[in-house]
Amino acid sequence: MRPSWWLRLFAALGFVVLLAPGALVALISISAGDFLTFPPPGFSLRWYRALLSNGTLMSALGTSALLAAIVSVLALLLGGPAAYAIARLEFPGRGMLEAMLSAPLLLPTLVLGLGLLLVLQPLGLAATWPGLVLGHCLVAIPFAVRIMTTAFATVPKELEAAAWTLGATPLQAALRITLPNAAPGAVAAAVLTFLVSFDETVISLFLVGPRLTTLPVEMFRYAERTTDPLIAALAMSLIVFAVLMVALVERLLGLTRAMGK
Structure with missing residues (x-):
């Protein structure tokens, strides 16, 4: 059954609303003027x-980029086993574990950033690499757990059972059977957590220092003191980068398969 014309119209209007800000940024990024003006003078x-x-x-x-790469790896290493336990194992407190791992997504990043600052400052970890990695992992791991839980859940348990009957231990079956079949989900989780960390601004504002800062924080500071289109050029570059990352996953794996559905 084909969608009605009014449904297609509303969908088209939705796309226009979503894409209009990006189109505006793209035009301003190639402005020949010295200030953020629209329409551009050239x-x-x-x-x-x-x-x-x-x-x-x-x-x-x-x-x-380095911070996001570290956070992406740690999110998979720490979130992967938790996702496997939630998706494949039966144990008391499984629901509570899943809720606790999702809890950081329910809190405003402003609250998380302030809380991290209050905890890390006395430990001397504010404005340090370990502090930034910890802060970004706090919001990246829940995304990795959600995606990997779905990916692990779609792998038939019969495959592991067959491996057990052939002499494999539960750990060997998980590493050699389940994990390879869930690899597309792991790739999607790695890409998403990389982008989450790369784009994180609020938590970084609390944890950076004069000698250690991230690109979103520098963008914020630059926009505060200048009004030239350079910030639009940077924003457009980041949009293109994010689109290319998602397109790469779609090209290599397909987003539906990568998300484990």
Whole structure:
């Protein structure tokens, strides 16, 4: 049954509303003017060149990329076993464990950031790599657990049972049978947690310092003190990067399969 014309119209309007801000940022990013004005007085790639020559933003970009990579790996290493236990095992408190791992997503990041600052400051971990990694893992691990739980749940338990009858231990069956079949979900979880960490702003604002900062924080500071289109060029670059990451997962695995559905 084909959708009615009014349903297609509402869907088209929804896409327009969602994509309009991105289109506006794209136009401003190639503005030839010196200020954030619309419509642009002309078109030029000067702000993309200025972005590449901005040492502060490029340094923050490197920090965010490395931080996101570390958080992505840790989220899989820590969230993967928890997701396996939730999806495959029966034990008392399983529901409570799942709720606790999802709890950080229910709290405002402002509250999480302030709480982390109050805890990490006395320990000397504020404005340090361990502190930033811990703060980002707090919001990244729940995403990894959710995706990996779905991925593990879609693997038939009969495959593990067959491995057990052939002499494999439960650990061997999990590592050699279940995990490879859930690999697309692991890839999707890695990409999502990377993007979550890379884009995290509020928690980072509480935990960064003068010598250790992330790209979203530097973007925020740059937008406070300047009004040129360079920030639009940076925002557009990040949008393209996120789209490419998602497209790569879709190309290699398919989003439906990667999400474990």
